[in-house]
Amino acid sequence: MSLGRIAIAVAVWLLVAPCLGEDAIAYRQTVERAAAAHLEALSGIVRGEAPAGADAAAHAQALVGLAAEMPRLYPAGSEGPGSQARREVWSQASAFAGAHNTYAQSAAAMLKAAQSGDAATLAPAFSTLALACKGCHDRFVRN
Numbered sequence: 001m002s003l004g005r006i007a008i009a010v011a012v013w014l015l016v017a018p019c020l021g022e023d024a025i026a027y028r029q030t031v032e033r034a035a036a037a038h039l040e041a042l043s044g045i046v047r048g049e050a051p052a053g054a055d056a057a058a059h060a061q062a063l064v065g066l067a068a069e070m071p072r073l074y075p076a077g078s079e080g081p082g083s084q085a086r087r088e089v090w091s092q093a094s095a096f097a098g099a100h101n102t103y104a105q106s107a108a109a110m111l112k113a114a115q116s117g118d119a120a121t122l123a124p125a126f127s128t129l130a131l132a133c134k135g136c137h138d139r140f141v142r143n
């Protein structure tokens with residue numbers, strides 16, 4: 001690579017690099033909203049408001065997938081501006097990982113309940129899951 005090309009590559013990187021943190025924030029907020037939509041759909045099913053044939057397992061499966069992706073959504077250097085995440089996401093990384101783990105496990109339990117065909121197991125699994133969202137938010141999201 002010639003020096004000129006390296007200079008151009010560096011210039012392009014400098015142009016793009018400041019946006020990386022913002023892209024990470026916008027993307028994870030989209031993913032968090034997707035999780036909220038699936039949780040809301042599950043809420044409708046649990047309350048019996050959804051039409052017959054509504055698929056609790058599909059929404060739970062989506063949440064399992066979104067939960068698996070979550071640890072990669074908070075890279076170092078993506079604190080903001082434009083983020084509601086508290087600093088503690090990074091400064092108390094092991095507590096954040098613990099909150100994430102609780103969430104991932106409760107999403108898996110929700111999926112199991114949905115697949116069991118036993119409607120009575122849905123409501124308790126749903127409230128455990130919703131509390132896992134809230135548990136992380138209370139500690140790691142600014143109001």
Ligand code: HEC
Nearest residue numbers: 029032033035036039083084085099100103133136140141
């Ligand atoms: C391990 C921690 C954690 C868990 C678990 C978690 N969240 Fe979040 N959530 C966050 C953080 C941190 C933010 C702030 C993201 C940002 O603004 O950069 C956020 C943001 C959000 C937002 C706002 C997105 C926006 O438009 O700005 C919604 C809605 C949301 N979460 C819903 C949920 C739901 C529903 C669940 C459970 C199904 C959940 N979250 C689970 C940490 C978590």
